[in-house]
C-alpha cells in the first residue's frame with residue numbers, strides 16, 4: 001500500500017507540482033535572513049489557502065512581532081471539508097514542500113517548535129511522515145543549529161485530531177491541541193498573540209506552507225506573476241463528482257469553472273459546488289466565473305453534479321452534515337442548522353409556505369453574521385444558494401408563491 005500512496009504520481013503544475021529539491025529553500029531563507037523572507041512573501045502576495053485568504057506575510061509578521069517566551073507554528077492538516085483532498089496529496093507526495101515551509105515559518109516568526117495537526121482519518125500517514133521527519137533531523141534540516149546556523153533550533157511534532165470538523169477552525173484546533181474539547185474561542189485575542197498554550201502562534205494551512213519554499217527559491221515577484229490581481233499564484237483543486245477524470249489539479253487562480261469542467265471531462269453539468277459543503281452551489285449560467293478570492297472563492301473543493309442529480313437531496317445531505325458537526329456552543333448555529341434541515345424536510349414533503357421558506361433564508365443570513373465561528377457563519381451558504389439558484393427544480397410542483 002505504501003508504495004502506491006506515497007509515491008509521487010505523474011502530476012504537473014506551475015508551482016507545487018513542479019521541481020523542488022528538499023532543503024534548498026531553508027538554506028536560502030537562512031542566507032537572506034528573516035526580514036528578506038518576509039519581504040519575498042509580501043511581494044508574492046500569498047494568501048492563506050484554507051479558504052479565509054489572510055495574507056501570510058502579515059500573519060507571520062504579527063506573530064514575529066508578538067512578545068512571548070515561546071512561539072509556535074501550527075500546520076493545519078485537519079482537512080475535513082467535504083470534497084477536499086488536496087492536502088492529502090501534498091502530505092503523501094510532497095512532504096518536502098510542507099515541512100520545508102514549516103521550517104521557514106518557524107525561522108521567520110522565531111519559533112522553536114512546529115506542530116502538524118493531522119486529521120484523525122489520516123492516521124495511516126503517521127509512520128511515513130514521522131520517518132520523513134527523522135530523515136530531516138539526520139540531514140540537519142531539523143534539530144539543533146539547523147544547517148550550521150547557531151541560533152536556529154527547531155523541530156516538528158505531529159499530533160492526531162479525532163475527527164471533528166470544527167477543529168479545522170484555528171482556535172478550535174488550538175483547544176484540541178491543548179487537550180480540550182474542540183470548540184472555537186472568542187477573538188480577539190487572536191492566535192498570533194495568544195494561541196497554543198497562550199503563546200503567539202501562527203496557524204497555516206498545508207497548501208499555504210507548501211507554497212513558501214518555491215517563493216523563497218524563485219522570488220515573490222515570480223509567484224505574483226501568476227493568477228489574478230487579487231489572487232496570486234496557483235491553487236490546488238480537489239475535483240470530484242460527475243466527471244471522467246476526478247482528482248487533484250494545480251491551476252492558476254483565475255481559471256474559469258467552464259475551463260475546469262472541460263479539463264476533467266464533465267458533461268451535462270447542472271451544478272458545481274464551490275468550496276465544499278460550506279461553499280456555494282452555482283448553476284450553468286455562472287460557469288464563466290473565475291476561481292479566485294475576488295470571484296468564485298474556494299479553499300479547493302469543486303463538486304460536480306450532472307443533470308441526473310436531485311438538488312434537494314444534495315442540500316439535505318449538506319444540512320445533515322452541519323447539524324451533526326455543530327459544536328453547540330452558540331445558538332445561531334446549534335439551533336439554526338436544525339431549523340434549516342427541518343425546512344428542507346418540509347420542502348421534501350411539500351408541506352411548506354413560501355413565507356416560511358423566506359423566513360428560513362433570513363434565518364440563514366442571521367446565522368452568517370451572528371454565529372461565533374466559521375462553521376455557523378458558512379453553513380447556510382448551501383441552503384441559500386441552492387434555493388436561489390435551483391428554485392425552478394426544487395419548487396416546480398408549486399404553482400404559486402414567491403421566493404425572495
Ligand code: SF4
Nearest residue numbers: 328329330333373376
Ligand atoms: S458557529 Fe457552530 S461550530 Fe462555531 S461555535 Fe457556534 S455552535 Fe460551535
